[in-house]
Amino acid sequence: MTAPSTQRPSTSDRRTLPIRELVLFGGLALVVLAVFATMGPAYSTRMLVEASCYAILALGLTIQWGYAGQFNAGIMGFVALGGFSATFFSIPVNHAFWSSDLPGRLGWVLLAMVVVTAIVFAISRLDRIGVPKLLRTILAIVAGLIGYLVVISWLRSVTGDIESQVEFIGGLGLPVWLGWIVGGALAGGVGYFIGHICLGLRSDYLVIATLGIAEIIKAFLKNSDWLTRGTATISPLPWPVPDPGQVGFLTARSLYLSVTVVMIAVIFFLLHRAYHAPWGRMIRAIRDNEVSAAAMGKSINRRRQEIFVFGCILMGIGGAVLTSFNGLFDPQGYLPLNHTFLVLVMVILGGPGNNLGTLFGAVLVYVIWIMSGPMALAVMHAIVALGAHWFDWQPGNLDSRALQARVFVIGLLILLVLRFAPRGLIPEKVAHHH
């Protein structure tokens, strides 16, 4: 019984002072201060910047899951897409690539791709001029297959030449914020495609499709060495603010933090307005009772599509900001655990559908997550000491096993929250009109 539910307390206590929020945020501030005191300001600022990037991702998920009841299990893919866009726009231009004949050849292949798509699309419309439908389908499939094989073999030869002659195509050398915006747009485009297919169907299908698309995006980015250098990774990535080399770690990270905080403030404000606007009411009406919302004449699938795309855009932007901050684009570094399930825990723990709760959950869970690495190691060493003492147990690669234990804890946390606090620590506030 998470946010999209019908069981809500009917008594509305009208407290003027939000005690629960104040206590929780006060506690969170204490935790953050404790981290500052023990780990030093530079480390803690880095943690806060990363937590704020995750907060953008969590806000993206909270509007999909909390506002509209759609569950996206492929956040990782949208994060990776945003990260790629930020990288591609901001890294320096590769002059060796642009001065060769390769851009032209790549352009021709892309043009061929468009032409083939247009031809196949035209063939698929042949039934309008009287061609039997079966024949049309067969023709379209055959044309698509041949066109695909031709284009893909050209593409393979061009990309092979790019890799052997100039390593990869390089970037555009543009300001990084442009990459962030385009990253959001790219993620939104993919979200539109997925939503278009799945949103009219049962919600389970959306989960499967998003899981799949995330893995495909990752596989593409990992294996397209000509585009992303693949496993060789790209670094350093420029920052929109002076980087640590110029002003020192603490100042640079603080400046970056101020950028992300401003972004969150803007997103938060816009979401707050949208939530309380007629549009937000309509979204919640669809979530809580689809049939009656449809009976009121609301276009359910269009609204769902809108909110899914908005959520994906936020995830793309968040991923772009996060990747820029890390200064390293490594397609293999995007993991379902770190970039999908962690965000899920943030949202369901903080309070789906409540932006403030989501922010709280994001910072709290990220702090716990960061601190859990060393803690897991310590606990694991203790267990192994006991195990060696009692059963002569000698496991190898201890550190990686300790980190795997965190996977278990995240899973258990999801189940416990669903069971005992389905509405999160700061639940969504439901307006009651008497």
Next chain:
Amino acid sequence: MNELIYFFNYVVVAGSVTGCIYAIGAVGVTLIYSILRFAHFAHADMMTLGTLAVLLLTLAFPHAGDPLGLPTAIVMLPVAMAFTSLVAVGIDRAFYQPLRSHGVKPIVMVIASLGVTLMLQGLIRLFAGTGSQNLYVDARKEIFRIDVPGVTRPIILTEPQIILFVITIVAVVGLHLFLTRARLGKAMRAMSDNPDLARASGINTKLIITLTWVIAGSLATIAGTLLSLDVAFKPDLSFFLLLPIFAAAIVGGVGHPYGAIAGGFLVGFAETLAVFNWSVLLRPLRDSLPTWLELPNNLALVGTEYKIVVPFFILVAVLIWRPTGIFKGKVI
């Protein structure tokens, strides 16, 4: 002819192997779906868990299979099946049952199953490390080479592949007999058709749910073990199985066991055909082709690294054109 044998070895045999695995997995997913009405994402990890149980048992008694002339892992399979079924029922009691009795939406159950996925993965990696291990402990995989007269290249089959085909046939026939002849099987189908009516007519729905988990856990163990016998045990096995299995279940029509078997083979063969390099088959024709048509060396539809695209593409195509699946599955 050599090319045809090559095709047989790399497409027919490989496709059947993958198809069997996907089919057994998809049957489990579809059974859980039809009884409990949610997509159980932890199914692929139950496979890995079952395989881990087999691996640990095999490591403990490496020569248990020798008197029977079978690989030890196969002898240990029933024990591991019982263990995995117990775990599956336990997970249901601990995590799914309370949510069910709260009457949550199916999507919340899906999220809970993702939580279970993570827990199982964490446990598996905690005990098995992250590397891959061979299920043939202290033994060698037998490879049969069948010579075809007049051809230099033999047909190659391995011992685990033959065992896989036999066990798949036994499992499918057994499941069919159970669902159509046994009293409990009929009750199960009744519950999948209409749970309220089933309950009203005196069917013990709790027993049916437990039974579903037992069957799903056993099938998952079979599929995971047979796959690992053919290749090797990897903790991230589930990761490569999840999408194909769900694609297979949806292609066949969700909640439709026979459809899931067909879907499994469809997805398995589609994957194998898509990564097969077709230019091998065209090579004998090379000399008779016109000179302007140059045959590229690589005519595979997708590279092996993009194998995951194939089930996804099938999934998308089915969701667009026939969301109920080939065999007209359940509620959408």
